[in-house]
Amino acid sequence: MSARLLDGRPVAAALRASATHRVAALLARGGGPPKLAIVRFDTAGPSAIYAAGVSRAAARVGLEPVIVTPDADSDTRSLAGRIAALGADPAVAGILVTQPVPARFEASTLVNAIEPGKDVDGATAVSAGRLARGETALAPATALAVMELLRAFGISVAGRHAVVVGRSPVVGRPVAALLLAADATVTACHRATRDLAILTRQAEILVVAAGSPALITREMVSSASVVIDCGINALDGTVCGDVALEVQQVAAAVSPVPGGVGPITTMMLLRQTLDVAERLRSAE
Amino acid sequence: MSARLLDGRPVAAALRASATHRVAALLARGGGPPKLAIVRFDTAGPSAIYAAGVSRAAARVGLEPVIVTPDADSDTRSLAGRIAALGADPAVAGILVTQPVPARFEASTLVNAIEPGKDVDGATAVSAGRLARGETALAPATALAVMELLRAFGISVAGRHAVVVGRSPVVGRPVAALLLAADATVTACHRATRDLAILTRQAEILVVAAGSPALITREMVSSASVVIDCGINALDGTVCGDVALEVQQVAAAVSPVPGGVGPITTMMLLRQTLDVAERLRSAE
Numbered sequence: 273m274s275a276r277l278l279d280g281r282p283v284a285a286a287l288r289a290s291a292t293h294r295v296a297a298l299l300a301r302g303g304g305p306p307k308l309a310i311v312r313f314d315t316a317g318p319s320a321i322y323a324a325g326v327s328r329a330a331a332r333v334g335l336e337p338v339i340v341t342p343d344a345d346s347d348t349r350s351l352a353g354r355i356a357a358l359g360a361d362p363a364v365a366g367i368l369v370t371q372p373v374p375a376r377f378e379a380s381t382l383v384n385a386i387e388p389g390k391d392v393d394g395a396t397a398v399s400a401g402r403l404a405r406g407e408t409a410l411a412p413a414t415a416l417a418v419m420e421l422l423r424a425f426g427i428s429v430a431g432r433h434a435v436v437v438g439r440s441p442v443v444g445r446p447v448a449a450l451l452l453a454a455d456a457t458v459t460a461c462h463r464a465t466r467d468l469a470i471l472t473r474q475a476e477i478l479v480v481a482a483g484s485p486a487l488i489t490r491e492m493v494s495s496a497s498v499v500i501d502c503g504i505n506a507l508d509g510t511v512c513g514d515v516a517l518e519v520q521q522v523a524a525a526v527s528p529v530p531g532g533v534g535p536i537t538t539m540m541l542l543r544q545t546l547d548v549a550e551r552l553r554s555a556e
Numbered sequence: 557m558s559a560r561l562l563d564g565r566p567v568a569a570a571l572r573a574s575a576t577h578r579v580a581a582l583l584a585r586g587g588g589p590p591k592l593a594i595v596r597f598d599t600a601g602p603s604a605i606y607a608a609g610v611s612r613a614a615a616r617v618g619l620e621p622v623i624v625t626p627d628a629d630s631d632t633r634s635l636a637g638r639i640a641a642l643g644a645d646p647a648v649a650g651i652l653v654t655q656p657v658p659a660r661f662e663a664s665t666l667v668n669a670i671e672p673g674k675d676v677d678g679a680t681a682v683s684a685g686r687l688a689r690g691e692t693a694l695a696p697a698t699a700l701a702v703m704e705l706l707r708a709f710g711i712s713v714a715g716r717h718a719v720v721v722g723r724s725p726v727v728g729r730p731v732a733a734l735l736l737a738a739d740a741t742v743t744a745c746h747r748a749t750r751d752l753a754i755l756t757r758q759a760e761i762l763v764v765a766a767g768s769p770a771l772i773t774r775e776m777v778s779s780a781s782v783v784i785d786c787g788i789n790a791l792d793g794t795v796c797g798d799v800a801l802e803v804q805q806v807a808a809a810v811s812p813v814p815g816g817v818g819p820i821t822t823m824m825l826l827r828q829t830l831d832v833a834e835r836l837r838s839a840e
Contacts, residue, residue, distance in 0.1 A: 308720065321792055354579065374640055396685070397681070397685035397686050397689075398681045398682070398683045398685060399685065400685030400686075400688050400689055401681035401682055401683065401684030401685030401687075402678070402681050402684075402685075402692070403685075403688070404684050404685060404688030404729060404733065405681075405725040405729060406725065406729070418645070430714065430748055431748045431749070431750050432750075433750075433755075439690070439736060441689040441690065443734075444686060445689060445690070448744075452723060452729075452744050452746075453747040455746075456748075457743065457746070457748070457749040457750070457755065458743065458744045458746050459741065459742070459743040459744075460736050460742045460744075461741050462739075462740040464714055464715045464734075464740075464741070465715070465741040466715050466716075466717075466741070470747065471717075473743065480783070484631075552834075553616075
């Protein structure tokens with residue numbers, strides 16, 4: 273038997289169309305395009321590529337990306353001030369600080385300088401706290417992408433047992449919080465978990481965000497499992513996830529890497545930016 | 557076989573002695589006693605009794621309790637201003653807003669007016685966010701009391717499977733976060749969980765904070781389970797927990813109600829107040 277493949281690309285395409293439509297509706301009501309500010313530290317390397325990708329995606333739906341680059345002589349205080357000023361600017365709907373933050377800045381001070389109402393990647397402590405308590409919250413984009421993939425394929429969450437492998441603050445922990453808020457029973461597993469396979473085999477929904485290539489093998493899933501792979505690992509020049517390919521022979525459904533959660537992630541950033549933009553415009 | 561009873565009263569007594577000693581050491585270094593501000597709305601009823609209890613416990617270890625009562629004409633804005641002013645007062649080490657907040661105030665605005673560095677009951681979104689991410693954080697006192705009871709009885713947490721029943725923002729969710737940060741594998745169960753007994757029987761540590769008398773019965777635990785009961789239910793004029801008495805015939809260890817987690821909870825408030833007070837004094 274072969275697992276149903278949860279292809280994220282058509283889901284992302286539909287989300288892009290929806291975002292484009294929402295921007296057009298905002299522009300029709302007057303005013304300029306909402307801005308998405310991206311604080312970027314490097315001009316090369318993974319974080320620069322990420323910033324460029326987000327910027328391109330934002331522009332494509334009609335948002336105005338604004339790349340913010342710290343001056344050579346800026347310190348934590350001055351950059352935090354610039355980030356706070358973006359929060360006060362009514363034209364800015366979303367603010368994103370790319371990771372990793374260079375050691376010369378205090379990362380948590382910069383992130384928590386983001387106005388929580390414009391924290392479209394759910395990076396601040398305030399957003400994490402609201403999310404952890406089950407309140408309405410802006411959430412990390414990858415965690416939201418997991419929920420959106422499940423929703424798009426009609427996979428119900430309430431009352432089901434979800435097992436999350438990995439407890440990073442950007443994926444594992446917020447995914448667990450979102451699943452719990454959606455009434456799943458949630459088991460959080462990680463490096464210190466004993467007998468991981470006993471737990472993963474019980475999962476009706478298995479979310480893997482461990483950053484460990486092929487961590488999940490065929491013996492670790494059941495034929496009832498829906499497996500969502502958040503891993504992005506570079507291996508021998510290709511990209512692979514945390515779930516071994518052989519799992520597709522056993523599980524009920526699997527999201528591929530690449531092409532599963534990944535394409536949806538940036539769309540979640542844009543969706544949250546539009547949620548904020550619409551709120552700002554109606555408050556005017 | 558009969559379960560080991562995890563008696564919280566001697567644990568609380570030792571914590572009280574330690575707090576008294578810490579206050580004395582602070583006073584010996586000069587300055588007045590650190591203040592614990594308690595915002596209280598009622599002069600009768602459970603929240604008034606709670607405020608009086610905390611106030612008495614604080615005074616007993618040498619802290620200075622300060623009861624803050626809103627004026628009849630105060631609104632959310634003015635009271636939030638008073639709470640923020642307490643945050644700026646160097647003599648105040650801890651701030652607590654008793655629940656429930658009357659409907660004429662916006663509860664979350666009041667709570668989030670607490671300076672996060674003095675949020676000794678872990679009530680603000682910032683504290684919840686830090687806790688949810690596994691960072692150092694001030695945490696809700698009841699959740700900390702669970703961890704302290706486990707520690708006091710030498711029950712190791714790392715690598716063990718903990719099942720938490722209940723997902724309230726003041727107990728279930730923060731206990732799950734603390735257990736996860738302490739390297740337990742954590743399953744969060746709640747009202748929408750199917751087959752609760754299958755999950756609770758797998759627990760090496762079972763924390764129950766559901767607010768449902770005798771929810772956990774003997775069939776739902778194993779002989780290896782350590783059961784921590786956070787329930788406080790008034791039933792027929794007595795107080796009982798969420799765990800049926802018969803569980804003591806099966807489980808390895810059980811915390812009683814009353815006398816388990818309860819006595820430790822207020823001591824956790826005082827301990828966090830002293831942590832803050834010591835930090836404030838060394839920063840002077």
